[in-house]
Structures are given as C-alpha cells and as structure tokens.
Amino acid sequence: MARHNRFFRWCFTIILVLIIIYLGSRVSFIFKPVLSLFSMIIVPLMLAGFFYYLLRPLVNVMERHKVNRTVAILLIYLIFAIMMVGFSILVWPSLRTQLNNLVENAPALFTTLSEQVAEVEHNGFLSSFLPQDSNLLSKLTEYLNKGFTVFTEYLTGLFSFFSNFAIVLITFPILLFYMLKEGGKFGEQIVSFIPKRFRIHGKEVMDDIDHMLSSFIVGRVIVNVALGVLMYVGFLIIDLPYAMLLTVVAVILNFIPFIGSFLSSIPIVIIGFIEAPSIAIWSIVIITVAQQIQDNLISPYVFGKQLDIHPMTTIILVLMGGDIAGILGILLIIPVYMILKIVYSKVYELFFKQKWENA
Template identity: 70%
Template structure:
C-alpha cells in the first residue's frame, strides 16, 4: 500500500510539472524578455566558465607565495594581453595572409582540383572507389554545393551568435575576474540552500561536477594543442599549402568530438589533392597518425577514467546537440551530459537504490 501511495504521488508530481510547462507556454510572452537577456549573457558566461576552469589552476599556483588572488588574476590578465599582442605581431599576419590567398585563389584552386580528378579518372584510380557511371566531377560539384550551403548556414549562425560582440568584449573579462576570485563560493551557496540532511550529498555532487568539468576542459585544451603541433609539423614536412590556417581550423573543430575531426579533415585533403595526389595521401596519413597518438597515448594519459562516456553515446549526443543548437550545441553537449549524469546517478542512489535494496 505504501509503494502504491508513493507511485501515485510521483504521478501527480509529474502531471503538475507538465501542467506548469503547458501553462508557461501559453504565456511565453511574459518570459520573452528573460530569454532575450539570457541569450545575450549566455555567450560571455560560457566563455568565462571555460577560461575559469582553464586558468583556475594557475591562480591557485600563484597564490602559494601568499600573493593575493586579485593580484594573481590581474597578473594573468596582463600576461594574456602580452600573449595576444605577440600573437597579433607574430602569428596573425601569416594567418591573415594565408586566408586572403585562399579566398583569392579559390577559383584557380577549384579548377586545379577538377584537373586532378580528371587525371585520376582517366588513370582509373577512382574506378575502385566510385560506382560505375558515376562522374567524380559531378559528385564533387554536388558535395561542394552541399558543403558551401552548410558553411553558409553556420557562418550566418556564427555572425548572429557573435552579433553582440561589444557585450561579450566588456562583460566576459569582468565575469571571468569575479569567477576566478569568488568561484569557489558558488558551490558553497548551492550547498547552503539545500536541507541539512542533503548538504553532504550535495557537496559531493558539486565537487564531482567541478572535478569533471575541470578535467574535461583542461584536458581537451591540452590534447587539442598537442594534436595541432603534431599536425602542423607534419604539414610543414610534406609542404602542404596553407598549413597554419588548416591546422588552426582543425584544432578549433576538434573541440567537437568525433564530428569535428571528420569535418576538419575534408578541407585538408582537398587542399592536398589540389597540390598533388601524393600530398593528399600524406596529409590523410598525418591526420590519422596524429589522431591515433591523441586517442591511444595522449587522451588516456590526460583524461584517465574521467571521461567515462561510450563512443557511441558521444556520437549520438553530438548529433543531437548539433541538430538542436548547431555548433554551440555540439560543443557544450558533452559537459552538459556529464553534469546531468552525475546528478541523476546521485539522485538514484539517494532516493531509489537504498530504498529498493532495503525493501
């Protein structure tokens, strides 16, 4: 009888939640200003959270000589500004030149690519890959058109995403400063809001979430930087054009698990094929070797068992996040899943498993 009453209470709670959601949808105009404010604040807030976990170990290390946290943060800001200036002087001109040359030479590059494919078709090199009566040039045009429409949609989304650049520029450093200075108190506030009997469990959940996010973000940055260095050295050795630009794109895209590696490989192989088929093959080999080094040597050493997510689950999550929220969804879906998983597992052990085992 007691279990039946508990089941009825759960059903009533679920019905009430869905009723509240339905009633809220009828008066969504009331929440529209709040949603608009959140959409503006979300970008700088996510950036601040990302760099908070990235810079927090450095802030803690600088506090050891009894340096005040505020001064440690300001020194880090000064170093970051110096690094940005050095990047603007040393790296950005080369990157900008490669990008400008790539845009200016795009018609010639596509023409050269067509000639390369014609030669491969005449030599019979593509007959083993493509079905009969399939023209690689027509397929190339089809794929490129699809790719350009894909890129156009996402570039338009990125422009709208960063349309409030002034807001991001001025709010992001301020948010980051206070997160680095007061971030540890945020978890304490969450714990203090909970009933006393749940505070220890809540403290553990907050600590687990903090550890998981910190390990994931710092580990992802370290892994991507090492991957970029390996790829860039390999591209320089084989003489791949636009090596720096393509490496930067690959490093950024690699923040999207699995899908990003595939998307970044396509332009690299195309540019390599325009140069020569051998360069394309060597480019693909370098990417595969770098990915294997990352997956089998670097990632297990850095992440350990922190990223306990099945590869199939990762692919499904990334596809779902991309379908719902675009590139932004692909990037944040994995850490979001980690947070939800930790909370659900704790709630299950706290409210259900103990009762079922003791029943």
Template identity: 65%
Template sequence: MNKFYKVCIGVILVLIIIYLGSLVDFIFKPILSLFSLLIIVPVLLAGFFYYLIRPLVNYLEKLKLRRTIAILLLYVVFAIMIVGFIWGVWPSLSKQVEALERNAPALFNSLANQLEKLESYPLLASIFPEDTNTLTQITEYLNKGFALLSNYITGLFSFFSNFAIILFTFPIFLYYMLKEGGKFGKKIVSFMPKRFREEGLETMNDIDKALSNFIVGKVLVNLALGVLMYIGFIFIGLPYALLLTVIAVIMNFIPFVGAILSSVPIVIVGLVESPSVAIWSLVIILVAQQIQDNLIAPYIFGKQLEIHPLTTIVLVFAGGDLFGIVGILVIIPVYMVIKIIVTRVYARFFKDKWEAA
C-alpha cells in the same frame, strides 16, 4: 479527486500560457537574443577560461600573493600574449586566409582537373558505375559545402560584430568567478536541507573536478594535436598549413564530428596540390589522431572521461539540433554534470531499495 482536477487545470493553464507566448514570440526573441549576448555567451566563455586560469591563480596565491593581485597580474600576462599573437602570428594567418579566399576559384578548377585524372585510373573506374558522373556529383557536394561554409563565415562575422559587447562583459564575469569561484558550491549547498549538505558539497566538488579536468585536458590534447599536425603538414609541403591546423584545432573542440569535418578541407587542399599530398595529409591526420587518442588523451584524462563513442555521437547531434553550435560545445560537460548528480541521487535514495528488491 479535487486535487487531480486542480493539477489538470494547472497543467492546462500552463499550456495556454505557452501557446499565447508562442503567438507573440516576436516580442521575446529580441529579449532572448540580448540576454544570450550579454549573459549566456560571456558566462560560458568565462567558465571555460575560469578552469584554465584558476590553477595559475591558486599557485600565485600559494606564493603569498593576494588573489586580486594574482588575477590582475594574469590579465596583464594574457594581454601581452594576445598582443604577441596579433604581432607575430596573425599577419601570417591573415595572409593565408586572404590567399585562400583569393585563390578559391583556381582551387576548385584544379580540384576538378585532379578528379578528372583520378576518374581515368582503371582501379577507380572499376569502382564507380559507368552510368554515373562521379565528377559532377562530387562538384555538387563541394558547391553545397562551400555555400554552407560561406553561411557559417557570415554568421561568424555577425558574431564578431557583437564581440565588443562580449569583450566588455566577459572579463568582468571571469574576474568575479576567479575571485569568488571557490564559494559557489558552498552557496548552492546552503539552500539544501542540513542532512544533505555534506553529500551535496561532495557532489559539487566532484562536478568541479570533472569540469576542470575535462576543459584543461581538452585544451592540452587539442594543442598537442595541432603541433603534431602542423609539423607533419610543413614536412609534406601542404599549402595553408598554419590556417588548416588552426581550423583543425578549433573544430576538434566539437566531440567526434569535429575531427571528421576538419579533415575535409585538409584533404581537398592536398588533392589540389597532388594526389600524393592528399594521401600523406590523410596519413598525418590519422597518425596524429591515433597518438592523441591512445597516448596523449589517456595520459591526461586517465579514466575520468568514460563516455561511449555512440553516446557522444547522440549527444552531439541532440545538442546541435536543440541549441546549435553552443549546444554542441557544451553538451558533453552538461552530460557529465547530470551523470554525476544522477549517480549521487541514485546511490543516496534508490540503490539499497532497488537492489534489495
């Protein structure tokens, strides 16, 4: 009984500490923001690029090149690629951004005119009730979406205002990850009891392989999707094709939801041009997505990414609700890691007992 009381007192003290901490959260928020800016975001970026660059580093190391020299050589190559992007692609992309921002009011007016024309079609008029003003409702939704987009862009500019700090710390983390990355798993396993170390090392290898396949595969799949969509948009003469493709590729890193969200601006811009362009834009998106899901993704991922679509939706919404955009982006890899650990623990400690029972 004394032990029970001690546990209860300990829980109560922890809850009191949490409550008192919530009363002075203004002290901890700047510290957490600084920690996120200096540590969390650079480490996540470094981890992402670590899995992309590591195969190249390993390949150069097999060619008898020292690992440090291989990393620095790849840094130089990527710096040249960034300069090439800024020199060759960015001017065209920035012009489309400026043109879209400048023409936004005209685009909304053109969209309203197109919607008015569509409302006059007998087929659509029979679908929508007569006592509802569909144009007004759609315009309200678009205004709300435009307001959310403006807030998002404002937050994005706020992020890039701190980008100098991230740009300074991120390459340092990435360098040490690439140089010492193979030792992380062994160091973590070294804290485990000896009888579990071999199995622990196998678990770390499974996690490493799963994250590597997921990140590299996701990048390749999204790039292939971008190429397919861009070719289709150029073919039908969709305005701002490059900008909309870049947005679609970035948004597709958000599981399931990103594909839907990225389709909205594409269809709207197509509808401003003409209803036929909007329809063909939607057809291109659907065809590209089907090619991605049924041909490219199975070839790249195989059967390693077996996550039910409903599970993906729940995870995305939970991650966004808890941790915002960062949570949405990392929730699937985190789920994969937890799933591997839980599967291993179940097989090691519970499977035989429960199945026998």
C-alpha cells in the same frame, strides 16, 4: 496498499509536471526577455567558464605564494595582454595572409580541384574500380559548388558575428575576473539553498562537478594542442599549403565531440588534393596517425577513466545537442551530461539505492 499509493503519487507528479510544461508553453512570451538575455550572455559566460578552469590553478598557486588574489588576476591579465600583442605581431600576420589568400583563390582552387577529379576519374587504374555510370566528376562538382556557396555565406555571416563581438569582448573579462576572484564560493552559495541535512552531500556533488569540469576543460586543451602540434609538424614535412591556418581550424573544430575530427579533416584533404593527389593521401596518413596517438596515448594519460562514455552515447548526445541548440548545444552537451550523471548518481544513492536493491 503502500505500493498502490506510491504508484498514484508518481502518476500525479508526472501529470502535474506535464501540466506545468503545457501552461508554460502557452505563456512563452513571458519568458522571451529572459531567453533574450540568456542568449546574449551565454557565449561570454561559456568563455569565462572555460578560462576560469584554465587559469584558476595558476591563481591558486600565486595565492599560496602570498600574492593577493586580485593582484594575481591582474598580473595574469597583463601577461595575457602581452601574449596577445605577441600573437598579433608574430602569428596573426601569417594566419591573416593565408586566410586572405585562401578566400581570394577559392574560385581558382575549386577549378583546379575539378581538373584533378577529372584526371583521377579518367585514370586507367582508378577507373577500373569505379562503376561506369558513377559520374563522379559531376556529382563532386555539384557538391563543391554547394560547399562554396555555404563557405561564402559563412564568411558573410562573420561580419554580423564581429558586429556583436564587442559585447563578448566587454563582458567576458569582467565575468572571468569575478569568477577567478570569488574562487570556490559559487558552489557554497548553491549548496546553501539545499536543506541542511543534505548539505554535506550537496557539497560532495559540487566538488565532484567542479573536479570533473576542471579536468575535462584542461584535458581537452592539452589533448587538442598536442594534436595540433603533431598535425602541424606533419603538414610542414609534406609541404601542405595553408598549413598553419588548417591546423588552427582543426584544433578549434576538435573541441566539437565526435564529429569535430571528421569536419576538420575535410578542408585539409581538399587542399591537399588540389596540390596533388599524393599530398591528399599523405594528409590522410598524418591525420590518422595524429588522431591515433591522441586517442590511444595522450587522451588515456590525460583523462584516465573519468570520460568513460560509450561512443554510441556520445553520438546520440551530439545529435541531441545539435538539434536543441546548434553548435552551442554540441559544445555543451557532454559536460551537461556528465553533470547530470553525477547528480543522478548521488540522488540514486541517497533515495533509491537501498529501497530498489533490497526489494
């Protein structure tokens, strides 16, 4: 009888949740202002959270050395401003020049690429490996034209992004300042809403989530910067055009789980192939060696076993995140998954483990 009652309670709970979801979908217009506000603050909030975990250890160290926390944050802001000035003077002109040259020379580069493909296609050695009706040139040219169209549309879309960048530029430093100043009080405030008998467990969960996010973000930065250094040195050795720009793009794209490394390789190989097929081959070798060093030497040392996620799980999560929220979903899906995993483990341990494993 008790099992039947439990079954009916679960059925009733599921039906009630489905009814709530259905009713919520019928009055979705009520939530539009909230969703609009969320869409406006999600990017600065993500940036603030990202830099919070990067800078918090430094603020804590300064505070332990008797520096007022507010003063420590302001000093870090000052150092960051000096670094940005140095970046704008020493690095940005080269990046901007390479970016402008790439945009201006894009049509000529695609023409050269088509010529290179035609030469490779009619190469006596390679043609023996290709089917006679493969028509590689026309297919690749078609894909390149589509890619160039997407590329120009992307550049056009950048203007609308930078028109809204002022909102990020204003809100991000303010959010980051208060996050750094308050320190670990956010977790305490969340735990305060939990019933008293579960607050110890709630604090354990918040500590685990905080440690996981800190390790994940700091680890990703270290791993990607190391990958960028390896790739940039290799690109300089083979004299790859636009080496700095392509490396920066690769480092940024590698923050996207699983598919980022593939996406970042495409422009590198294309630019290398335009220069010479041998440069493209050496680019692939450098990318492969750098990623193998990252995956087998650097990542295990930095992350240990804390990111022990099966590759198939990662692929499914990335596809789900992209379908739900685009690029933001792809970036957030892995941390969200790990947070839910921590919460689920604690809930299972408290409420279900003893009943289910002793049944």
